[in-house]
Amino acid sequence: MTAPSAPTSAQHASGRPAPPPDAAVGPPPPAARSSVLRRAWTSYAFRRIRQSVFVVWLVATITFLLMHLMPGDPIEIMAGRLNSAGMSHEQAMATAANIINYDPDANVWAQYLDFLKGLVTLDFGNSLTNPSKTVFEHVMEYLPWTLFAVGAGVVLAIVVGLSVGMAMAYRRGSWFDHAMTSVGSFLTGVPNYILIAAVVVVGYTMLGVLPFLDMRGRITAGVEPGFDFVFFGDALFHAILPIIAFAFTATGSFMLNMKAATTEVLTEDYVTVAQARGLKPGRISRGYVGRNALLPIIPQVALQLGTLVGGSIVIEQILQYPGVGQMLMEAIGNRDYPVVQAAVIILATSVVIASLVVDLFLVRIDPRIKSEGQDA
Structure with missing residues (x-):
């Protein structure tokens, strides 16, 4: 009798022969494909994308409903302007209806479906008060x-905020800490438009050192406009006051x-160990303290973007800076529904995308967030 041969690599550990090579080359079985799709569907990134899409849809739907619940319609507003310019009421109504492509008696459900279709294709139609220009082009100008x-x-x-905040922590209890804490509380508590x-x-009226009229x-x-220092320098000169206004509240926070x-x-142990190892203070501050202290700050960047973009309406009106906030106020006054809807949706989408990018970036540098979200 011959001795039994040792199991070859073509056999499983259980002793059963492995399937033929041809069986391992074909497409994965349906169970494996469904498992991959299930893992992708329940992944943290895909869940955050689904949540972001839902938020955008919810904002768009609420905006659509609010626009149709507002009193008045753009035809009457434009007819009133034409009437005040000397045109008769009947002629003004006919002219306004001919200029503005808007039917207030149209079926709301059909308008909503057309609105959702335009939302997916970024086709918001034309401005009611400026029919020669699409809404998207009009918004992108501002x-x-x-x-x-x-x-x-x-x-x-x-x-400014992160540098001063870290210096306050290293010098906690000193006069610098107390002074900067008061400044931060003041900047956070007082609205930036005030x-x-x-x-x-103070700068323009009392001291006369701020050229406010030239900065409008x-x-x-x-x-x-062009890619040169003259244009960028001039644009920065006109935007310096809005930049300072937007930086006020965010800096204090x-x-x-x-x-x-x-x-x-x-107070963490790894900082104490790093100090005991004799590492330089600069390396400890950058590699150990600063990096870990930034983790709870990163999500606040997206929140500040949302707050500041939403608050741009008041700032731009005060400083007469023609941005999307000022455009939105003019569109609301003119009952230009497509422009209002597009402006609100684009602003909301920008904030949602910023929040999504920050969350995904935060998961890359701190995987514990992903595991905590899966456990929840």
């Missing part, structure tokens, strides 16, 4: 200016939150 001012304000607030109005009153608008007359986060991190 939106970049608001995003520029808000984005620059948030960046300024991050640089602060910037005070800056304008987007750019100076005669300056051509970042200062106080960074101080609290840094103070908590300084």
